[in-house]
Amino acid sequence: MSVDAATVRRIAHLARIAVTDDEVPHLQGELNAMLAFVEQLSEVDVEGVEPMTSVTPMEMKKRADVVDDGEIADKVVANAPASDNHFFLVPKVVE
């Protein structure tokens, strides 16, 4: 399988990465090189094989259902590019 220029733009938008017109042909070539490389997986017989979902077979641990953290709003917003009164600021989303 290979991707065309329109698909490259669509993936870039899905990935929320702005691309310029100049970048598209280059990205298209690179993505197609990667897709050509992984193409060889289609020759593997995976009939009846379970996909790996856990690297080390183990039971998922559950923590106690208690509050053991919090009240650190200052720390949470300390690295934000824009914040006000413990809120993150973003461009207007709802008109």
Next chain:
Amino acid sequence: MTDLTSLTLSEAREGLANKSFSALQLTDAYLKAMDGGRVLNAYVLETPDQARAMAKQADEALARGEAGPLTGIPLGIKDLFATEGVRTTACSKILGEFKPPYESTVTTQLWRDGAVLLGKLNNDEFAMGSSNETSCFGPVINPWRREGSKTKLVPGGSSGGSAAAVAANLCLGATATDTGGSIRQPAAFTGTVGVKPTYGRCSRWGIVAFASSLDQAGPIARTVRDAAILLRSMAGHDPKDTTSVDRAVPDYEAAVGRSVKGMKIGIPKEYRIDGMSPEIEALWKQGADWLKAAGAELVEVSLPHTRYALPAYYIVAPAEASSNLARYDGVRYGARVPGHNIVEMYENTRAAGFGAEVKRRVMIGTYVLSAGYYDAYYLRAQKVRTLIKRDFETCFANGVSAILTPATPSAAFGIGEKGGADPVEMYLNDIFTVTVNMAGLPGIAVPAGRDVQGLPLGLQLIGRPFDEETLFSLGEVIEQAAGRFIPGKWWA
């Protein structure tokens, strides 16, 4: 007094214990070496004030007779580990001047045991790379050069800063992470020892995530013993990482020097790849001979799905990366580039903040997970992964204790030499290491020889899950036979 920075970790530990020198003297010696070693670009942030304060505390602990396993040992930390109040960037512009309000579990345990923070080490952006050339701080220079040449070589990646700093005596040991070979390949390129532990052995909490089902932290050190000492402090169960395993941490150092007599060592025939250089072939044979001389039994084994590991990796890793890196949106931390609306702000921020390799992988990951392609790519890759793991399980079920392979297909290459036109050329560096991550197994890279141009080459040993001890025993046999590899100091 001999140059304190030339001591190994175990020698430095002894010197501190018998008061031959103080922790502050040792740290100062490293700070001076770092000063003279800036041309290598191994550190992206030096923390001299913190280092000296921690060294003073170490001296107080030593004076009280309360030394821990690493008291006064100066370490470098890969910039992927969150360090409280100390800038952590994953060497990406998108994290800007991010100062974590918390400390990663692995580094917390190193400080608990008395280690000293010298600074943060360079790496490929978000650990995506095999040459440390994708870092937003620029490439790291390998302290090794080809004989009679001044060409700048890469130290490997993604833990290139860690490997270069350890090889150039700019720290006594370093933390690193390995998703497809990022500890073992740079270790092989710099003549150092690198350990990628079993998945789940070290907590991933507080380490910038790349591909969560493959990422694992481990040490890079000058000797097998030093690596064993560091891993004991780094490993252990952490309730904050549900994939971390609740299992006692053995005294890895006790395994160094233990007999390997009677151990069955597998030589996988599928690793004899087309076009393998005679040097690598000879190195591999030499390693097998050393293990045989130490009493191990060598058997040919088959890992039939080996050739599919790298292509499967280039689906699984980018898929997980595209999901993990979705958090970098210019809202909660890092740099923001404005836009007319919120989507444009996201897109501009990520376009400016991510480098070319990261964008490529996030886009491939987005594509293979997108509607209509998930089954053909991601699901199939995860099935292939099951087959790769099964290959190893069959091998170990037949009584094989560990598997011996080359660590890399070549020695270190020049900066700018690879991957310019075709990204896959660079990816092939990980051909011998990536299977280990896909199967979640432990692996160690140990320097074992040199190529015709005098550059170090490494061998890899792959172990059973949670049997790092056997790797340390076998690694020590190779180290004892091959000797240590120390670059000539041309930079200061």
